[in-house]
Amino acid sequence: MEGCIFCGIINKNIPARIVHEDDEVLAFEDINAKAPVHILIIPKEHIGSLNDLPKDREPLLGQILARARAIAAERGIAKSGYRIVLNTGPDSGQEVFHIHVHLFGGRRMTWPPG
Numbered sequence: 001m002e003g004c005i006f007c008g009i010i011n012k013n014i015p016a017r018i019v020h021e022d023d024e025v026l027a028f029e030d031i032n033a034k035a036p037v038h039i040l041i042i043p044k045e046h047i048g049s050l051n052d053l054p055k056d057r058e059p060l061l062g063q064i065l066a067r068a069r070a071i072a073a074e075r076g077i078a079k080s081g082y083r084i085v086l087n088t089g090p091d092s093g094q095e096v097f098h099i100h101v102h103l104f105g106g107r108r109m110t111w112p113p114g
């Protein structure tokens with residue numbers, strides 16, 4: 001989508017440190033990492049947020065979570081643990097309106113989140 005940063009990364013118009021790519025899903029390092037492992041996993045299709053996910057695209061969520069798990073294993077944080085975050089809408093602090101899952105790990109997380 002025109003003007004979408006993450007579509008720009010998908011199209012390779014905006015550089016990113018890509019860690020996984022397949023036909024449907026892209027994963028890349030967050031530009032402003034908040035943990036030793038901080039990776040964003042997104043669908044290649046532009047979907048603004050979880051609220052905008054069409055019913056027939058719901059299987060994408062499973063693909064994204066399975067990819068997050070695989071990356072966690074590759075990065076050696078499966079056992080130590082990790083956090084998955086899917087910010088949705090203003091109260092969550094969502095800044096980029098192309099649905100994305102954050103994978104955080106490599107340090108102890110606090111709870112509740114801020």
Ligand code: 5GP
Nearest residue numbers: 005016028029030031032087093094095096
């Ligand atoms: P949100 O708050 O929308 O859930 O998170 C958006 C995330 O995207 C933030 O963690 C931010 O650092 C990351 N981000 C924003 N712009 C870019 C970019 O151009 N490249 C990369 N790699 N990450 C970005």
Ligand code: ZN
Nearest residue numbers: 004007046098
């Ligand atoms: Zn987009």
